[in-house]
Amino acid sequence: MNMALLRRSATYVLLSLAAFISVFPFIWMALGATNKSNDIVTGRLSLGSNLLVNFQNLLAQVDLVRVFGNSFLIAIISTLLTLAVSSLAGYGFEIFRSRVRERVFQLLLLFLSIPFAALMVxxxxxxxxxxxxxTFIAVILPTIASIFIIFYFRQATKAFPGDLRDAARVDGLKEWQIFLFVYLPTMRSTYAAATIIVFMGAWNNYLWPLIVLQTPENKTITLVISALTAAYTPDYGVILLATVLATLPTLIIFFVLQRQFVQGMLGAVK
Amino acid sequence: MATTRLHRNEQINGWAFVMPALVLLGIFMIYPILWSLWMSFQVGRGNNFSFGGLANIQRLANDALLVHALSNTIIFFIIQVPIMIVLALLFAVALNDATLRFRGVFRTLLFLPCVTSLIAYSSLFKSMFSNDGIINQTLVSLHLIGAPIPWLTDPFWAKMVIITAITWRWTGYNMIFYLAALQNIDKSIYEAARIDGVPAWARFWNLTVPMLKPVILFTTILSTIGTLQLFDEVNNITQGGPGNGTMTLSLYIYNLTFRMMPSFGYSALVSWVIVAIVAVLSIVQFVIARDRRRAS
Structure with missing residues (x-):
């Protein structure tokens, strides 16, 4: 009995410690955004009064509206196109089976584990x-057909009731109409989860935009943060404020749509 | 007659639905891979290249920096992945206990690092691990270390920072996979084991781990690919330094292509090294998993 109590307490201590370590960098980031760079690199851990100055310095160096506009534009268009193209393919592979397409699908799964680094040159x-x-087209185009998302939709389509499709066929709907008016509304939660993963991926994407986007007016927020961090004397107050701003959208999505968020992450192993 | 028309209809629709994706994958994935195979034999700078025979392979054999990048990648992999997977498993098992209080809160907090972008969190870590920074101050004031650790200026400690950072970012992500798998395990097996007096650690090793083997394998493969892709963190925190101590394969290819004298042919060959490593590792992991399954 005592042993069980001890183990239970140890579990709480361990989990609390892990939770603290998980959350600490977020606290650090929020507090840092209000502090001077000198205070940050010497480990000051309290609310400062430099938030407005940091904000002014950030605005002086970066066209924030433009940069966030670029990030949102790229992420939203990527998400819409990726969902359209990849869900069509996932549905197609699952609903219309043929031996050749099955082979093609297996081939795609082999390509799934090829790292982007091998493709970038x-x-x-x-x-x-x-x-x-x-151009933004160069950033977006290569990411649209995602094998991972195709696979995700194929797995999810297994749960799409065949009766619904048969009924729609009897009603004389064409295949594309079935996809658009029956499948799409039925699979709303699948789309929601996929939207989150794809949006996050596009919003946080770094390496490919770094290669493709050269001029300042085309930079995204991740590129800006990395450029600020790489400066000879980085201003951490400005950097941490920028990371707060860059993290806020995904943080909000996470807290509002937590279930779909986790579902999306899990999609591949169902 | 009716069946053949139906069959043809199925065929046309089948191809129509998958075609946009296949065309894009053909252009942006399969063509580049084949092209880089051809480029591996080209020499020259920038966009002007010519056939160089085995010149690139000779260069590969004598490339000390590549060996450095490879060994760093292997060190990251061997140290970081097991730590992360064991931690994630422990957290998942702890959180799977229905009698535990605040499960939802713990799960949310442990998962939280996953919402940060790789660039954002690596900037945070760079600022926390500065020489007089919060980490060194805390360790000194707890008397865990005597003098500040040169986190970012010493090759060994810089590796530790990268490993710590990656573990922070991805443990919760892996935990979610294990939690989902644990929820699918029949609870009555555990009840039976408990009634038979099997201790907790034995239940963990002999029941939980074997049943989670497919998920553990899946997450290990994901982490392997992740390690080979390692770029954002090292580029942002240490830029591969100090003294190439955190140089990774991806960063090396990037440097070869865009920072040093651009030599697309040689970069393409190094890219194929990555493809070969991924192929070999995937085969090894599957064989290990299969053998263990047979043995048990």
Missing amino acids: PLFVLISRAQLNN
């Missing part, structure tokens, strides 16, 4: 030759 040459360098 030829992709860059391809994009340069197409004269799409420094």
Whole structure:
């Protein structure tokens, strides 16, 4: 009995410690945004009075509206196109089975584990030759057909009731109408979860935009934060304020749609 | 007649639905991979290249920096992945206990690091691990260390910062996978084991771990790919330094292509090294999993 109590207490202590470590950098970030850079690198852990100055310094260095506009534009268009193209394919692979397409699908799964680093050089040459360098199209296009999301939708489509499709066919609906007017509304929660993963991925994407986007007016918020951090004498007050701003959208999505968020992350192993 | 028309209809629709994705994947994935295979034999700077035979392979064999990047990647992998997976498993098992209070709160807080972008959190870690920073101050005031640790200026400690950072960011993510898998395990097995007097740690090793094996394998593969991709953190926190102590494969390819004398042919060959490593590791992991399954 005593042993059980001891183990229970140890569990709470361990979990509380882990939770504290998980949350601490968020507290650090929020407090840091209100402090001077010098205070931050010497570990000051209290609310400062430098928030407005940091904000003014950030505005002086970065066209915030433009940068956030770029990030949102890229993330939203990427998300819409990725969901459209990849859910169509996932649905197609699952509903219309044929031996050839099954082989194609298996081939795609092999490509799933190829790291982006292996693709970036030829992709860059391809994009340069197409004269799409420094455009949002170049950032968005290569990410639209996501094998991961195709796989996710194929798995989810297994739960789409065949009766619904049969009934729609009897009613004389064409296949694309069934997809648009029956499948799409039925699979709302699948789409919600996929939206979150794709949006997060696009919002946080760094390496590919770093390669493709060169001029300041095209930079996204992640590129700006990394440029600020790489400065010879980085101003951490400004940097932490920028990370707060960059993290807020995903943090809000997480707290509002926590269930779909976790569901989306889990999508692949169902 | 009716069945063949139906069959043809199925075929046309089947291809129509998957075609947009296949065309895009063909252009932006399969074509680049094949092209980089061809480029691996090209030499020259920037966009002007010519056939160089085995020149790149010779360069590969004598590339000390590549060996450095490879060994760093392996060190990150061997140390970081097991720590993270064990922690994630422990948290998942603890949180799977229905009698535990504040389960939802703990789960949310442990998962929270996943919402940060890799760039945002690595900037945070860079500022926390500065020489007079909060981490050193805390460790000194707890008398855990005598003098501040040169976190970002010593190759060994810089690796530790990267490992700590990645573990912070991804443990909760892996935990969620294990939690979901645990919830699918039949509770009566545990009841039976408990009634038979099997102690907790034995239940963990002999029941939980074997049943979670497929998920553990899946997350290990994800982490392997993640380690090979490692770029954002090292580029932002240490830029591969000090003294290439945190240079990774992805960062090396990036440097080869965009920072040093651009040599697309050689970068393409190094990219193929990554593809080869991924292929070999995936095969090894699957074989291990299969053998263990047979043995048990």
